[in-house]
Amino acid sequence: TMADIWELAEKERDAQRGGDAEGQPAGADTEATILIVGSATSGKTTAINRFLEKSVDSIKSTMALEYRYGRKSRANDMGKDVVHLWELGGGTQATELIRTVVTDKTITNVSVVIAVDLSKPAALWDTLETLLAAVRARVDKVLADLGPDSPVPRSLRAAARGRYGADHRDTDLVDPIAIPVVILGTMYDGFRDLEPSERKVVCKAVRFLGHAAGAAVLFHSDADDALPAYAVGLCKSMFTRLGFGGGPPVNEIEFDSTKPLCIPAGGDSVRAIGQLDGLQVQEGTVRISGSSVLQLWREAYEKAIPPAAQAGAADGQPYPDEQHLEPAIDAMRRQKDDELEKYREKARRRARQLADRREQVTNAGVKPRKPAGSKSGGGARRGGRARRAAPASGAPEGDAAGAEAAPPR
Numbered sequence: 001t002m003a004d005i006w007e008l009a010e011k012e013r014d015a016q017r018g019g020d021a022e023g024q025p026a027g028a029d030t031e032a033t034i035l036i037v038g039s040a041t042s043g044k045t046t047a048i049n050r051f052l053e054k055s056v057d058s059i060k061s062t063m064a065l066e067y068r069y070g071r072k073s074r075a076n077d078m079g080k081d082v083v084h085l086w087e088l089g090g091g092t093q094a095t096e097l098i099r100t101v102v103t104d105k106t107i108t109n110v111s112v113v114i115a116v117d118l119s120k121p122a123a124l125w126d127t128l129e130t131l132l133a134a135v136r137a138r139v140d141k142v143l144a145d146l147g148p149d150s151p152v153p154r155s156l157r158a159a160a161r162g163r164y165g166a167d168h169r170d171t172d173l174v175d176p177i178a179i180p181v182v183i184l185g186t187m188y189d190g191f192r193d194l195e196p197s198e199r200k201v202v203c204k205a206v207r208f209l210g211h212a213a214g215a216a217v218l219f220h221s222d223a224d225d226a227l228p229a230y231a232v233g234l235c236k237s238m239f240t241r242l243g244f245g246g247g248p249p250v251n252e253i254e255f256d257s258t259k260p261l262c263i264p265a266g267g268d269s270v271r272a273i274g275q276l277d278g279l280q281v282q283e284g285t286v287r288i289s290g291s292s293v294l295q296l297w298r299e300a301y302e303k304a305i306p307p308a309a310q311a312g313a314a315d316g317q318p319y320p321d322e323q324h325l326e327p328a329i330d331a332m333r334r335q336k337d338d339e340l341e342k343y344r345e346k347a348r349r350r351a352r353q354l355a356d357r358r359e360q361v362t363n364a365g366v367k368p369r370k371p372a373g374s375k376s377g378g379g380a381r382r383g384g385r386a387r388r389a390a391p392a393s394g395a396p397e398g399d400a401a402g403a404e405a406a407p408p409r
Contacts, residue, residue, distance in 0.1 A: 032081075034084070034085050037088045037095075037114055037131050038113075040091040041061065046222050051070065051243075052070050069084050083242075092134075102135075102138045108152060112179065114135070116128050121201070123307070129209060135181065139179055157178050174214060176213060181213060186222075188226055189221045198304075198305060204275075204276055211269070279297065
């Protein structure tokens with residue numbers, strides 16, 4: 001009958017949608033969250049725009065947190081998949097804003113992409129280590145706040161360790177972050193121009209930090225002609241898998257430092273990575289994510305590639321950029337700066353006046369006494385009255401400055 005046909009059609013639809021047994025509506029929209037952090041001007045916005053198939057022309061630098069989203073409809077009206085994209089600007093200066101995105105509401109569906117500029121190796125270690133630590137601290141804080149009775153922390157940590165596989169030789173040496181993390185090495189076209197020795201050091205460092213944190217590694221360039229055929233499109237594919245599912249974000253494998261790295265989470269090993277020159281850490285004896293080992297690696301890396309000088313924010317602003325001028329705010333800022341400068345000048349004048357008064361009092365207290373019987377010039381007071389000489393006792397004169405005493409009788 002027609003009713004039976006419709007009933008069969010509904011059952012088939014629910015099976016395709018994957019409706020659960022706890023009363024959740026079958027085919028409900030799914031949501032995922034991706035937080036993109038990393039070096040300033042490292043191509044984060046360009047990578048997002050390419051994923052969303054937006055224009056990559058006239059891109060402005062990101063201020064604080066910027067939000068966008070992507071949406072994909074399933075076939076046969078089976079619901080929609082939505083991915084929330086949060087981009088954090090400012091490099092390592094605004095890591096406190098990570099807590100805005102990684103919360104107890106998003107912890108089960110959030111992932112992080114850390115973009116580092118491969119063409120600037122002097123700043124790479126500090127940027128990557130700082131951002132990995134900030135992400136780890138926030139994730140651990142959220143999981144701790146969920147309490148011991150919540151199954152979420154155990155589930156996420158088990159999934160993170162599961163990416164290494166049960167038989168991985170480094171399982172006891174690593175401490176994976178409990179959510180998916182991808183290290184996206186950008187500007188590969190500039191990275192190719194570095195000396196081979198520098199490229200090798202950078203590749204080892206990125207692999208080591210990624211392996212210790214349970215992160216996948218992917219090298220990328222905005223210029224497709226700078227990439228071999230297998231690497232073209234991998235960045236967009238990575239965002240697609242993080243946002244809409246379909247497997248691990250990085251599933252290609254390439255370890256060769258002369259080619260763009262592609263390493264899935266848990267796909268590397270301490271033995272395969274090797275060590276930097278001058279580094280002596282016995283394999284399998286200590287946790288590679290421990291602070292002492294990280295410090296040894298940092299020192300070896302900075303010996304090979306000296307770190308860049310830390311540049312301060314221009315004009316006291318954390319995100320100086322002429323593309324984001326606000327006339328009203330800038331005018332108020334100038335007014336407040338003028339008021340502050342006037343206050344400082346007034347304070348300086350008061351300080352000078354107080355110093356002058358102290359000097360006058362001090363000078364008056366130590367003024368030398370005149371010997372008895374000494375003579376001064378024969379001037380007179382105003383009005384023609386002569387002034388007597390100071391008494392022999394040497395008491396200080398008490399008249400106006402510049403008046404001269406009359407000669408003694």
